[in-house]
Amino acid sequence: MPIDPVLAAYSDDLYIGAVAVYVIAMFLHAFEFVGNRKPVRTKTLVATSGGDVADAPAADETPAAPTGRTRSDKCGRMGVAVTLVGLLLHVGAIVARGIATERWPLGNMYEFTSAICLAAVVCWLVVLRRSPSLRPVGAFVLSPVLILMFLGGTVLYANAAPVVPALQSYWLAIHVTTVTIASGLLMVSGVASILYLLVKAGKTGKLAAKLPGVDALDRLAYRVTVVGFPIYTFAVIAGAIWAESAWGRFWGWDPKETVAFVAWVVYAAYLHARATSGWRTTGAPWINVAGFVTIVFNLFFINMVVAGLHSYAGLS
Structure with a gap:
């Protein structure tokens, strides 16, 4: 089975690019987390029987009116956008590896780890779509993703090559893909x-x-x-x-x-x-x-x- 070295090299470059973009996204989420504060509350003033003005009981406190997006909120929104860019690069890396090797791109630990991280990032973005209030957790979700991708690109890296005959089966796409998706989701749950x-x-x-x-x-x-x-x-x-x-x-x-x-x-x-x-x-x-x-x-x-x-x- 022929290997396209140029496309395989592009895949590696896209992988490195995805890691770099995820690092930026993690720092943006970290900035949001550090700058995140509890909502500021203002006290309601009430008039006493003598005509004086006093603070209302704590139970009557109301949230202060919003004054616009804070810096931490902007960092969080940017973090989500940058994560999406990293996801696109990540998908490109996996697709390019598959086309370069003319097989399902889950034939070794490098590819398997990369796919798990992709599943985790997709899961996280879906979660944010449904529950934006969970965004401060972003830095903690991306941290294990980056650790795994760093290990995948260094210790676990494998050159693009055909798989052994035992793995040349359609069950590779079915079994390993579902394990990958489940592992990515359970990573988010574990965090x-x-x-x-x-x-x-x-x-x-x-x-x-x-x-x-x-x-x-x-x-x-x-x-x-x-x-x-x-x-x-x-x-x-x-x-x-x-x-x-x-x-x-x-x-x-x-x-x-x-x-x-x-x-x-x-x-x-x-x-x-x-x-x-x-x-x-x-x-x-x-x-x-x-x-x-x-x-x-x-x-x-x-x-x-x-x-x-x-x-x-x-x-x-």
Whole structure:
């Protein structure tokens, strides 16, 4: 299978450009977060029986009239716009890699990690479309994206090349793509639960006032997981079907399969705990973070350290 070196080089350049633009977007969101303040409230003045003027009770305080967009708000809006530009470059990098290699661009750890980050960014922009008030969380969502993309472009980078014969199957597009999408979504959910736990434990100090409330963070984690979990479930089932076609068995307790199943159980437990009285705001967020850690563990440690049937490709 011929490789187009020029298009592959363009793909790498677009990837680097996407990373650079995401860095700018993260700093813009960070500036918004640092400059974000609680709404200023003004007190209502009331006349007393003696004709004097006094402050009304605190319950009668009303929000001050807006005086225009603040600098932090402008930075946040710019951060979203710049993130969208980075997303377009990111999509271009993945599409160019696929055309250059004439295959589905999920054939190694570099491509897989890049696609996970793309799914996370798309998920985040969709969330902002529905809930703009969550924008101050942007810097925290983009941070793991940038870490993964940096690792992908350095430690995990692989030159554009054909995949081994075992991966030349339409199941590569079905199984790995759904795992990628689910992992990207669950990354956003995991970040939300980590922030939830930090805010609730009082570990963020004054920074907690700049973040959305714990209820908003809890809803974000739950709603994203509700979407990501069925996709992950389908990915596990598709992987089993592909395993039967490639290796003659649906399930062999390969390390990758085992940890993927453990992650599925953890996320199922999270959704159950989230719907259980007494666990919703205590144990459920911890379970969600455990699921996120399991996904990351499966992505890196199992792929790169433990030997198994999936080791040759570094794929899920």
